[in-house]
Amino acid sequence: MKRNTHIYIAHKAIEFMTDSVDNLITRSGKASKADDKPVREKAKTLQRLMLTHRDTIIEASWAPDDIINDRLRYHTFKLFKDGIFDPDQAQAYATQTFEGVYHRGSGGGGAPFKIDHLAAIIADFRKLRAYNDNFTVRELQYLYVLVSHYIADAHVPLHCDLRDDPPSAKDRKKPGPRDLYFKSSLHDKVETMWEEAVTPVAVAAGIVDVTSHECCDPPDALSEAIVFDLRNGDHRKLIRPVRLGSSEIMDFMIERCIASYERSLAIWPPEPGADRYTTAQLSPQMTRDIFADAISCVISIWLAID
Ligand SMILES: [Zn+2]
Ligand SMILES: [Zn+2]
Secondary structure, X not given: OOHHHHHHHHHHHHHHHHHHHHHOEOOOOOEOOOOOHHHHHHHHHXXXXXXXOHHHHHHHOOHXXXXXXXXHXXXXXXXXXXXXXXXXXXXXXXXXXXXXXXXXXXOOOOHHHHHHHHHHHHHHHHHHHHHHOOOOHHXXXXXXXXXXXXXXXXXXXXXXXXXXXXXXXXXXXXXXXXXXXXXXXXXXXXXXXXXXXXXXXXXXXOOOOOOOHHHHOOOOOOHHHHOOOOOOHHHHHHOOOEOOOHHHHHHHHHHHHHHHHHHHHHHOOOOOOHHHOOHHHOOHHHHHHHHHHHHHHHHHHHHHOO
């Protein structure tokens, strides 16, 4: 995802956090029956903390791409399933397997690990702050918003699909056939399409500043799909955080990456011929589902940090 998209998702997660407690679900997707009072209190307190330094939201949600630059290592989680690539090559390439059928090779990005690690650091900082006042609200807020970047990225279907990393001409390890992979331009086209849909909406809402003439473009055909208005009851119903314990964060994020990969397979069914994969296959409804899930997941992880 690109800059304004990350800022927008972080903002929407903060905005919807308290109201979204009405829609808490369990990990299996059922309505949560447990007492939501403590979660609501936590959401309110956290929402207030997140709004303390608004300029932090802009910088921290984008810092992993802009400053930290750990894109290849931690913004993705490249999976591949049985039955897609050559079976012998696929087996040799797999270093980790999840749920029996989803494999990951070495260098396949570790978004869930980074998210789990950052969540643990935030929890530690909160304890240390209570003990010796060592960390400021701004520092805590920065880390909360920082983690939102990796969570949002895990919802980009291409970030969780090995087909997004075509092997180089010399590469003999990545499973073939090579023409099952996406063209390297597809990734940027998808994220540019989202950025162009988001920017006018985010500018109009005062979430991002006008920094170029492109910010002043009117909303496009896809913009409606990314509008989440807290005043709209139908929009509120789409933001459904999952009730999680802090020890579940890693497994939950791996599940989310698997869901992202399944989405990628649904959008772009594997077919030889990279030219076959286009942005037209990604429907506005799918974009809306991806954004709603990303916002919900950011809230889920924030509320799980303990
Ligand atoms: Zn990306
Ligand atoms: Zn990123």
